[in-house]
Amino acid sequence: MSTTAGATAFTARIGRIEISATMAINNEATTLRSQGVDLVDFGAGEPHFTTPEHIKQAGIEAIQKNFTKYTPVAGIKELREAVVARHKQDFGSNYTFDECIVTTGGKNALFNTFQVLIDHGDEVIIPVPFWVSFKDMVEYCGGKCAFVTTRAEEGFRLTAAMIEKAITPRTKIILLNTPNNPSGAAVSPEDLTAICKLAASRGIFVMTDECYVYLDYTGRPFSLGSLKEYKDSLLLMGSLSKTYSMTGWRLGYALAPKAVVNELQKLQSQSTSNPTSIVQKAGVAALTASQQCVEDMRTEYIQLRNRMVAGLRSIPGVKVNLPDGAFYTFPDVSEVTARAGIDTTELSRRLLQDGHVVTVPGEAFGTPGHIRCSYATTLAEIDRGVERMRTFFAAL
Numbered sequence: 001m002s003t004t005a006g007a008t009a010f011t012a013r014i015g016r017i018e019i020s021a022t023m024a025i026n027n028e029a030t031t032l033r034s035q036g037v038d039l040v041d042f043g044a045g046e047p048h049f050t051t052p053e054h055i056k057q058a059g060i061e062a063i064q065k066n067f068t069k070y071t072p073v074a075g076i077k078e079l080r081e082a083v084v085a086r087h088k089q090d091f092g093s094n095y096t097f098d099e100c101i102v103t104t105g106g107k108n109a110l111f112n113t114f115q116v117l118i119d120h121g122d123e124v125i126i127p128v129p130f131w132v133s134f135k136d137m138v139e140y141c142g143g144k145c146a147f148v149t150t151r152a153e154e155g156f157r158l159t160a161a162m163i164e165k166a167i168t169p170r171t172k173i174i175l176l177n178t179p180n181n182p183s184g185a186a187v188s189p190e191d192l193t194a195i196c197k198l199a200a201s202r203g204i205f206v207m208t209d210e211c212y213v214y215l216d217y218t219g220r221p222f223s224l225g226s227l228k229e230y231k232d233s234l235l236l237m238g239s240l241s242k243t244y245s246m247t248g249w250r251l252g253y254a255l256a257p258k259a260v261v262n263e264l265q266k267l268q269s270q271s272t273s274n275p276t277s278i279v280q281k282a283g284v285a286a287l288t289a290s291q292q293c294v295e296d297m298r299t300e301y302i303q304l305r306n307r308m309v310a311g312l313r314s315i316p317g318v319k320v321n322l323p324d325g326a327f328y329t330f331p332d333v334s335e336v337t338a339r340a341g342i343d344t345t346e347l348s349r350r351l352l353q354d355g356h357v358v359t360v361p362g363e364a365f366g367t368p369g370h371i372r373c374s375y376a377t378t379l380a381e382i383d384r385g386v387e388r389m390r391t392f393f394a395a396l
């Protein structure tokens, strides 16, 4: 390797982060598939549905009408208004379009918001298990993560009392992700409200990653945005990726105080600029048309979840909670790993190589002893994968 491309050439900040663990597993799975191995994929972090037809048509129409130039950096007004109108209708929030910025996926909204609010030494409270990217995003800014462990035996419940213990004078943001990736657990509206009140009383922001807010099976979908009196403390991060099965289109948004949105706009103006113009038109269609497609997908996910949980519970040594939302189960396989004398990273690796089932080890989410199994697939694939896991675990 030449000197200029050697390790010393790179910044300290890029040295602080790692490539996402889920990407590493997907790469290994791709290699096996290219060798002709028939895999069952429980690794997916995206819906198995195709993007609904009317959304695709809006994108096609945008191309045909030559809507293919730069747009305002924060997104077209029509889309920003559609985002706030949908959020208002579904959750009772009261944002205006200039308290909204649209971004190149939800990940981009999260990344940029950390960039404008977190400085060296600032602390972000992150409940465990956490989505893989949170830790790296915070550390890329020089921030410190303060982890709060939730427990499977308690349904991964998160309370204000647990959060309070982690607060220090450097705490800047409490980061919540509900329903959660990877556990599928939803923080109850009561606990969310208590956390929000606590944060506001201490002058701390609450950032909620609402990526899975529409994939909530509790019958009580909730957004902190409904607590209008706490608006100054709230940073709501949204995404169209999972709700409308639009992962590849890359469209997300942030709803936040206007001063934060202005800074986000400044950063976006010097980096990605506007999200893709034609995607914005597809986003307008997604948000303003009938939401029946979202309801249909949610109904199917519930069926898939129930099948996956029943299957996993029938495997000796596997314990699993019924997830409240998202499309992941997060079984405790510690009995299996203890018997085999291995950790869950090794279990996932062998399950992929020898059992031909793709899963993600709990270590990636700060929770060894568990593996993440996505049920964004078909009932037939769930049955096939569960049988492979049963056979593989029994032979360990």
Ligand SMILES: Cc1ncc(COP(=O)(O)O)c(C=O)c1O
Binding pocket: 045, 104, 105, 106, 107, 108, 131, 177, 181, 209, 211, 238, 239, 240, 241, 247, 251, 252
């Ligand atoms: C918890 C969570 N937040 C955010 C994202 C990012 O979604 P996107 O950037 O596709 O909108 C994901 C994707 O897997 C996620 O699981």
